[in-house]
Amino acid sequence: MRIVLLGAPGSGKGTQAKLIVKERQIPHISTGDLLRGAIADQTELGLAAKKVMDAGELVSDEIVLGMLKDRLNQPDAAKGFVLDGFPRNVRQAEMLEELLSELDIQLDHALLIQVNPDEVVARIAKRAQEEGRTDDTEEVVRNRLEVYREQTEPVADFYRKQDIVSEIHGTGSIEEVHDRIQAVFRF
Numbered sequence: 001m002r003i004v005l006l007g008a009p010g011s012g013k014g015t016q017a018k019l020i021v022k023e024r025q026i027p028h029i030s031t032g033d034l035l036r037g038a039i040a041d042q043t044e045l046g047l048a049a050k051k052v053m054d055a056g057e058l059v060s061d062e063i064v065l066g067m068l069k070d071r072l073n074q075p076d077a078a079k080g081f082v083l084d085g086f087p088r089n090v091r092q093a094e095m096l097e098e099l100l101s102e103l104d105i106q107l108d109h110a111l112l113i114q115v116n117p118d119e120v121v122a123r124i125a126k127r128a129q130e131e132g133r134t135d136d137t138e139e140v141v142r143n144r145l146e147v148y149r150e151q152t153e154p155v156a157d158f159y160r161k162q163d164i165v166s167e168i169h170g171t172g173s174i175e176e177v178h179d180r181i182q183a184v185f186r187f
């Protein structure tokens, strides 16, 4: 199964992705994690990406696509994947279409996790205390939400046209949200 997870920062994409991949034995591919890995390894790409991420802006489409392409070409991704954090704008969605068609595969689901903005801000504030991510400060979070509204929300319409979008209510416990996702897969 090939799944794209959509939702605002703090909507729980990463948490839900981990549960899905555990059950389905497919890899969790998070572009945020790939970028944070490059930062930790202190690669040239990582150093350039860090500045952009710390401002809450999007890293260039080409850089992220290159990382994603490498990851999708690894053997474990052949049986499916949960994509988390990509596509983040319509251009990336188009790039992904092209990449998947080269590999002769298609997406099965685009899951849109909906959480209201107040809840999202509260969750990220909590995560900031727990994890200390450098892009979780209040001002940067506000910018990330703005970028989400402007650039990522239209991606849902892109997949609506393909009729693969399922909207999931993202409030409630982790298990409750996971159950809603499972219900989508049963149809």
Ligand code: ADP
Pocket (backbone or CB within 6 Å): 008, 009, 010, 013, 031, 032, 033, 035, 052, 053, 054, 056, 057, 058, 059, 060, 061, 064, 084, 085, 086, 087, 088, 092, 135, 144
């Ligand atoms: P969140 O979903 O909480 O915003 P992520 O870990 O997905 O967190 O992303 C953190 C940051 O990494 C983003 O704000 C952005 O700068 C960068 N990033 C992640 N994925 C992409 C992408 N597909 N395109 C561009 N930048 C990305």
